[in-house]
Amino acid sequence: MSGSLVVVGTGPGKAELMTPATEAVLARATDLVGYGPYLDRVRLRADQCRHASDNRVELERARLALSLAAAGRQVVVVSGGDPGVFAMAAAVFEAVETGDPAWRGLDIRVEPGVTAMLAAAAEVGAPLGGDFCAISLSDNLKAWSTVERRLKAAAEADFVIALYNPASEARPTQLGKALELLGTIKAPETPVLFVRAAGTPEAHVVLSTLGTADPTRADMRTLVIVGASTTRQVGRWVYTPRGERGGRS
Amino acid sequence: MSGSLVVVGTGPGKAELMTPATEAVLARATDLVGYGPYLDRVRLRADQCRHASDNRVELERARLALSLAAAGRQVVVVSGGDPGVFAMAAAVFEAVETGDPAWRGLDIRVEPGVTAMLAAAAEVGAPLGGDFCAISLSDNLKAWSTVERRLKAAAEADFVIALYNPASEARPTQLGKALELLGTIKAPETPVLFVRAAGTPEAHVVLSTLGTADPTRADMRTLVIVGASTTRQVGRWVYTPRGERGGRS
Numbered sequence: 321m322s323g324s325l326v327v328v329g330t331g332p333g334k335a336e337l338m339t340p341a342t343e344a345v346l347a348r349a350t351d352l353v354g355y356g357p358y359l360d361r362v363r364l365r366a367d368q369c370r371h372a373s374d375n376r377v378e379l380e381r382a383r384l385a386l387s388l389a390a391a392g393r394q395v396v397v398v399s400g401g402d403p404g405v406f407a408m409a410a411a412v413f414e415a416v417e418t419g420d421p422a423w424r425g426l427d428i429r430v431e432p433g434v435t436a437m438l439a440a441a442a443e444v445g446a447p448l449g450g451d452f453c454a455i456s457l458s459d460n461l462k463a464w465s466t467v468e469r470r471l472k473a474a475a476e477a478d479f480v481i482a483l484y485n486p487a488s489e490a491r492p493t494q495l496g497k498a499l500e501l502l503g504t505i506k507a508p509e510t511p512v513l514f515v516r517a518a519g520t521p522e523a524h525v526v527l528s529t530l531g532t533a534d535p536t537r538a539d540m541r542t543l544v545i546v547g548a549s550t551t552r553q554v555g556r557w558v559y560t561p562r563g564e565r566g567g568r569s
Numbered sequence: 570m571s572g573s574l575v576v577v578g579t580g581p582g583k584a585e586l587m588t589p590a591t592e593a594v595l596a597r598a599t600d601l602v603g604y605g606p607y608l609d610r611v612r613l614r615a616d617q618c619r620h621a622s623d624n625r626v627e628l629e630r631a632r633l634a635l636s637l638a639a640a641g642r643q644v645v646v647v648s649g650g651d652p653g654v655f656a657m658a659a660a661v662f663e664a665v666e667t668g669d670p671a672w673r674g675l676d677i678r679v680e681p682g683v684t685a686m687l688a689a690a691a692e693v694g695a696p697l698g699g700d701f702c703a704i705s706l707s708d709n710l711k712a713w714s715t716v717e718r719r720l721k722a723a724a725e726a727d728f729v730i731a732l733y734n735p736a737s738e739a740r741p742t743q744l745g746k747a748l749e750l751l752g753t754i755k756a757p758e759t760p761v762l763f764v765r766a767a768g769t770p771e772a773h774v775v776l777s778t779l780g781t782a783d784p785t786r787a788d789m790r791t792l793v794i795v796g797a798s799t800t801r802q803v804g805r806w807v808y809t810p811r812g813e814r815g816g817r818s
Contacts, residue, residue, distance in 0.1 A: 327695075332681075336590035339683065344585065378811075402683075404690045406811070410698025413808035417801075424804035430691040432581075432683050432768065434588065434651075441653045442679040446576075449659025450711075451719050453702040453728060461812025462699075470700050470726045477722035478715075479702060519681065552666075555673035559662035562627075562655070563710025 323389035325426060326396050327412055329403040329433030330361045332519025337434050345396055345431055353385040354398035354408070362398060376460070378408060382415035386423045402435035406456045406484045437482035439519030440543040444527070445557030447513060447545050452480035452560075457487075457494040464494075471498055475505035480551060480560055483544040487535070495544065496535035502546055503530045511547040511558055514538055527558060572638035574675060575645050576661055578652040578682030579610045581768025586683050594645055594680055602634040603647035603657070611647060625709070627657060631664035635672045651684035655705045655733045686731035688768030689792040693776070694806030696762060696794050701729035701809075706736075706743040713743075720747055724754035729800060729809055732793040736784070744793065745784035751795055752779045760796040760807055763787055776807060 326345045331337035338361075346352070346362055356372040364370055371388075373381045382397070389395045399407035409430045416423045441448045453474040459467060474481050481502070486495040499512070508531030516524045516539070526537055530546065538544055551560040575594045580586035587610075595601070595611055605621040613619055620637075622630045631646070638644045648656035658679045665672045690697045702723040708716060723730050730751070735744040748761070757780030765773045765788070775786055779795065787793055800809040 331588070334590075336593065337588050337681065339580070339586050339588060341583075341585035402687045404687060404695045404697050406698075409691075409695035410808050410811045413695055413698075413803055413806055414810050416806075417803040428806070430695060432586065432687040432691040434681050434683060435687060438651045438653060438681040438684060442658075442681040445662055446653045446658035446679060448653050449655075449662075451702065451704045453700070453723070455700045463813065466727075466813060470728065473722040473726035473728075474702070477719045479719065479722075554662055554666040557662055557665070557677070559659050561663050562659045564712065564715060 323392045323426065324394050325385055325389040325412070325428045326431060327399065327403040327409045328396055328431045329399045329401045329407060330358055331434040332401060332436055332439035333517065334520050337439065337519050339431070339433060342431050342433060348394055349396040350394045351388050352396050352398055353381055353388070358398045358400050378411035379415055382408065382412045383419060385412065386415055386419060386426065389426050390420070390422060402433040403430055404432065405435040405454065434519065436484065436518060436543045437545070440513070440515035440545060443515050443518050443523050444513055444525050446559040447547060447551055448480055448482070449560035449562055450480055450548055450550065452482060454482045454484060456484040457498055458485040458491065459494065467498070468501060471501050472505065475502050478548045480548045481546040483546065486538040486542055486544045488540050495538050499530060499533055499535055506530055506546070507549065511551050511553065513545040513558060514542055515545065516542045518543060527553070572641045572675065573643050574634055574638040574661070574677045575680060576648065576652040576658045577645055577680045578648045578650045578656060579607055580683040581650060581685055581688035582610070582766065583769050586688065586768050588680070588682060591680050591682060597643055598645040599643045600637050601645050601647055602630055602637070607647045607649050627660035628664055631657065631661045632668060634661065635664055635668060635675065638675050639669070639671060651682040652679055653681065654684040654703065683768065685733065685767060685792045686794070689762070689764035689794060692764050692767050692772050693762055693774050695808040696796060696800055697729055697731070698809035698811055699729055699797055699799065701731060703731045703733060705733040706747055707734040707740065708743065716747070717750060720750050721754065724751050727797050729797045730795040732795065735787040735791055735793045737789050744787050748779060748782055748784055755779055755795070756798065760800050760802065762794040762807060763791055764794065765791045767792060
């Protein structure tokens with residue numbers, strides 16, 4: 321029997337946000353490869369092999385998964401959220417491009433999932449209701465000047481901005497620098513949402529503004545959403561109207 | 570018993586991509602409100618009321634849903650994809666903002682789902698692997714000059730760009746104009762993906778480039794993804810590496 325590799329995402333955390341398609345892929349796997357905390361979200365059977373690894377070794381993990389698939393195993397690479405958004409799918413194709421040419425003949429596919437910004441938005445209303453950008457603040461693999469260029473362009477064109485990887489122990493200062501830059505372009509009263517553990521029972525939201533936001537509120541489990549000029553509060557919710565005149569038309 | 574309103578998304582189409590959380594919300598509903606084709610994706614019980622409406626009457630539909638909830642019904646508003654991305658959640662909060670003040674006291678929440686660009690990306694590999702923007706090409710509610718300003722900013726800052734609502738019978742020319750504008754900034758060999766009916770059994774992908782893309786390929790069921798400078802093909806797949814050096818580092 322020939323091997324296969326499927327890259328999946330568990331969604332933001334709770335089991336009810338993992339798709340049945342992903343559940344079915346997991347049930348057919350012989351080998352599950354992923355970062356430990358994501359694998360912990362999956363109920364493994366006794367006949368399934370668990371290959372847990374540390375964070376930040378994505379290419380190594382992808383190569384292990386490809387080697388197992390090449391050896392005939394039914395491999396599933398487990399990400400959080402959606403595997404195509406700042407997660408393992410790109411790492412798998414990087415490993416294919418730079419690895420054993422035979423890997424290009426493998427049966428590889430990706431299953432979509434609920435990415436963090438969608439779960440974060442749903443916790444507070446509909447802040448992504450207009451045009452939006454998703455930017456990772458991690459500069460492990462790209463220059464900080466690239467992040468700045470994208471933040472500036474997104475602010476000037478009045479996008480809603482979802483910030484992934486806003487902070488970690490190794491990168492405590494990026495979010496502060498990013499909010500400061502955005503504050504030179506967007507108005508100080510622009511809503512800023514810190515959504516921690518979205519899509520889990522521990523979800524916690526802090527609504528702030530660009531003028532007053534405290535960047536130290538964010539950690540690795542936080543997704544930060546910075547509004548457009550039209551983003552606003554109504555009742556307990558924050559939303560961005562679909563058009564420029566929005567609800568006021 | 571007091572009423573409630575939950576806004577959900579069915580995902581891109583096939584039942585296996587609707588989350589169990591959304592399935593559970595649908596099961597508890599007394600009234601389902603939505604655009605007919607999205608309601609058709611839901612199996613209704615005999616004791617559930619179906620309120621189907623035409624496309625492009627989002628605010629009216631939102632007001633009906635809010636009125637039903639205010640009258641004590643358990644209402645679910647059904648979108649496709651994720652309800653917070655170019656869908657019904659923003660329309661519901663617009664209706665709350667401009668409607669009966671009592672609606673602000675209602676129990677309203679949003680359930681996240683798999684939005685079209687994630688399903689489209691998964692069909693081809695990982696084209697959203699880096700920073701990306703989502704832009705709706707519909708100018709029903711915003712000026713075309715706003716769309717152009719955002720396309721230009723996104724291209725200049727080298728984002729991957731997902732284009733929602735690329736074309737409809739009433740708007741046949743927008744995608745051509747958008748690709749032409751992007752072609753003045755991005756290289757002609759930039760990958761352009763036309764993904765039709767992503768996340769359904771009829772999914773169909775056309776890989777093209779900015780220099781050769783035929784905008785008439787897109788219809789209302791198509792999601793178009795325009796790559797960043799690093800987006801490339803490997804084997805049968807298209808992906809954007811996580812960093813600037815990507816798989817070549």
